[in-house]
Amino acid sequence: MSAMAHVSAPGTQWTxxxxxxxxxxxxxxxxxxxxxxxxxxLGQALSSAEQVAAVFAAAxxxxxxxxxxxxxxxxxxxxxxxxLGLLSDEAVAGYGQNGSPVEAIGTERSPVFDYTxxxxxxxxxxxxxxxLSDRLRGSGARIFTMVxxxxxxxxxxxxxxxxxxxxxxxxxxxxxxxxxxQVDGPVDSITTLEPIAAKWSAFGWHVQDLDGHDPxxxxxxxxxxxxxxxxxxxxxxxxxxxxxxxxxxxxxxxxIKLPPELAAAAERELTGKLEALRA
Amino acid sequence: xxxxxYPTEVKPYGRALVDLARRRDEVLCLSGDLTRQCEVDLFAxxxxxxxxxxxxxxxxxxxxxGALARCGHIPFVxxxxxxxxxxxxxxxxxxxxYPALPVRIIGFMPGVSTPGGxxxxxIDDVALMRTLPNMTVVDVADAVEVxxxxxAVVDVPGPVYVRLKRGETPVxxxxxxxxxxxxxxxxxxxxxxxxxxxxxxxxxxxxxARALGEHGVHVCVIxxxxxxxxxxxxxxxxxxxxxxxxxxENHTIIGGLGSAVAETIAEAGLGRxxxxxxxxxTFAEGSLTAPYxxxxxxxxxxxxxxxxxxxxxxxxxxxxxxxxxxxxxxYSPV
Numbered sequence: 001m002s003a004m005a006h007v008s009a010p011g012t013q014w015t016x017x018x019x020x021x022x023x024x025x026x027x028x029x030x031x032x033x034x035x036x037x038x039x040x041x042l043g044q045a046l047s048s049a050e051q052v053a054a055v056f057a058a059a060x061x062x063x064x065x066x067x068x069x070x071x072x073x074x075x076x077x078x079x080x081x082x083x084l085g086l087l088s089d090e091a092v093a094g095y096g097q098n099g100s101p102v103e104a105i106g107t108e109r110s111p112v113f114d115y116t117x118x119x120x121x122x123x124x125x126x127x128x129x130x131x132l133s134d135r136l137r138g139s140g141a142r143i144f145t146m147v148x149x150x151x152x153x154x155x156x157x158x159x160x161x162x163x164x165x166x167x168x169x170x171x172x173x174x175x176x177x178x179x180x181x182q183v184d185g186p187v188d189s190i191t192t193l194e195p196i197a198a199k200w201s202a203f204g205w206h207v208q209d210l211d212g213h214d215p216x217x218x219x220x221x222x223x224x225x226x227x228x229x230x231x232x233x234x235x236x237x238x239x240x241x242x243x244x245x246x247x248x249x250x251x252x253x254x255x256i257k258l259p260p261e262l263a264a265a266a267e268r269e270l271t272g273k274l275e276a277l278r279a
Numbered sequence: 280x281x282x283x284x285y286p287t288e289v290k291p292y293g294r295a296l297v298d299l300a301r302r303r304d305e306v307l308c309l310s311g312d313l314t315r316q317c318e319v320d321l322f323a324x325x326x327x328x329x330x331x332x333x334x335x336x337x338x339x340x341x342x343x344x345g346a347l348a349r350c351g352h353i354p355f356v357x358x359x360x361x362x363x364x365x366x367x368x369x370x371x372x373x374x375x376x377y378p379a380l381p382v383r384i385i386g387f388m389p390g391v392s393t394p395g396g397x398x399x400x401x402i403d404d405v406a407l408m409r410t411l412p413n414m415t416v417v418d419v420a421d422a423v424e425v426x427x428x429x430x431a432v433v434d435v436p437g438p439v440y441v442r443l444k445r446g447e448t449p450v451x452x453x454x455x456x457x458x459x460x461x462x463x464x465x466x467x468x469x470x471x472x473x474x475x476x477x478x479x480x481x482x483x484x485x486x487x488a489r490a491l492g493e494h495g496v497h498v499c500v501i502x503x504x505x506x507x508x509x510x511x512x513x514x515x516x517x518x519x520x521x522x523x524x525x526x527x528e529n530h531t532i533i534g535g536l537g538s539a540v541a542e543t544i545a546e547a548g549l550g551r552x553x554x555x556x557x558x559x560x561t562f563a564e565g566s567l568t569a570p571y572x573x574x575x576x577x578x579x580x581x582x583x584x585x586x587x588x589x590x591x592x593x594x595x596x597x598x599x600x601x602x603x604x605x606x607x608x609x610y611s612p613v
């Protein structure tokens with residue numbers, strides 16, 4: 001995908017000493033990535049920070065694959081990769097800038113993950129392709145796949161869900177970010193997706209429904225998921241403003257505005273929390 | 280080349296794909312629930328481990344094919360051309376064409392070769408695939424070419440769209456004919472008309488050229504199996520040697536072979552009257568038989584003759600298309 005490191009490339013190494021700290025660092029890094037533009041996909045990083053941290057902790061470096069289905073979510077993996085030394089500060093500084101391969105909506109030039117697409121609802125199908133290839137070649141790699149709840153409005157996700165269960169693609173683990181946010185507003189004001197867990201269960205998946213901001217719950221759920229011989233989904237209940245108290249109550253979670261004063265406040269808040277955690 | 284009525288072959292593609300896959304481990308076969316219709320029941324039977332049934336879910340199938348190609352496989356993806364190109368266009372664009380992955384999309388039943396109506400008639404597949412960067416577009420004419428097409432496209436670096444006639448496929452060329460990807464081939468000497476034909480329209484183009492030749496109109500027929508990238512040198516040379524240029528495609532006249540030829544000769548500054556024979560910006564319809572549609576929508580030998588006769592302002596009655604009745608198991612163009 002790119003000359004820069006991506007997680008499944010042989011020889012790639014990293015360790016995650018502390019999930020809580022990595023999630024906080026992802027939030028702080030994401031604030032710094034969005035601040036120069038004054039707006040961006042910060043809400044995606046805020047809702048998925050613990051999921052991203054947990055995946056980097058669970059994935060075997062240089063073996064397992066990471067699919068970030070919604071291209072708008074790449075800020076989270078970028079931030080994590082920067083914190084873990086997989087992506088240079090210089091590369092991260094180019095996030096969303098003219099001429100930079102670290103584009104704000106993920107593309108073929110994006111580093112870090114094995115697949116993303118800005119046209120939503122397609123990443124799970126790509127994960128199936130990886131899983132089929134791994135099965136054909138006898139590889140035991142796992143495919144961790146980030147999917148957003150808004151993507152469940154796309155029919156292709158359900159085509160993929162049917163296929164994965166029918167073929168018992170047990171190496172597949174989906175982290176579904178149920179943040180109830182899409183461009184036009186709360187997902188549940190536009191389409192009733194619930195009962196989300198029951199839908200996946202009815203499709204033949206192993207399902208766990210949990211607090212997506214609870215690192216312990218995520219770790220436990222991922223450990224259970226990788227033991228399954230069916231495909232697994234973690235329905236992660238989250239919020240696009242979680243962990244950043246200074247955001248206005250009516251912040252648009254899909255595309256958060258971050259003017260300089262608010263960016264400075266966010267920097268102070270998250271730096272303080274990190275210092276407190278490390279103390 | 281043979282003369283009509285042509286003998287026909289059944290499943291020339293399906294057999295050739297199995298032969299190729301036995302030589303090339305990277306080749307995988309994906310099917311979208313039209314396995315026998317796309318001739319890959321042979322593959323499913325002989326190489327079941329490399330056969331992936333994607334079900335009736337074209338979007339998922341194309342995205343999976345892209346990821347498989349990313350892993351080093353060469354997926355050949357099969358369904359009818361209408362379903363291969365319209366519904367999963369976004370997936371082909373994002374998961375296959377943009378990353379320039381070696382997925383081979385095989386769309387059966389081109390244009391009005393099916394009486395199944397507008398939902399099943401791929402009248403815009405060439406146009407759709409031609410607009411995508413990195414995509415190669417192929418429309419082969421007969422069984423001799425069909426037998427060679429899988430091997431001809433297997434090593435193209437990026438994606439390829441191939442449209443193939445379903446069912447009995449005419450044998451037009453001699454057994455020594457070689458399909459050369461990326462090349463247009465001049466088949467008959469001309470002088471008055473450069474007639475570019477692709478796919479199923481080649482037989483009609485040859486028949487029209489023969490009939491017109493008997494009336495003093497010299498038609499150079501050029502077979503254009505690769506519509507993108509177009510063999511601009513051959514197209515320009517043939518067009519320069521003719522008074523008028525005519526294209527013949529089993530497809531809408533917008534965006535396919537006719538457009539490609541028009542763009543090429545216009546950009547070269549070559550001024551020639553141009554007539555595009557194909558579906559005239561219309562959907563077709565369901566029917567009992569395909570020949571009815573070829574006649575009704577102006578894709579017949581007679582339509583080609585009339586178009587050329589009129590474009591050259593020839594006096595006198597328009598010559599009749601030759602009658603070459605086909606027995607069962609034979610093929611003659613409409």
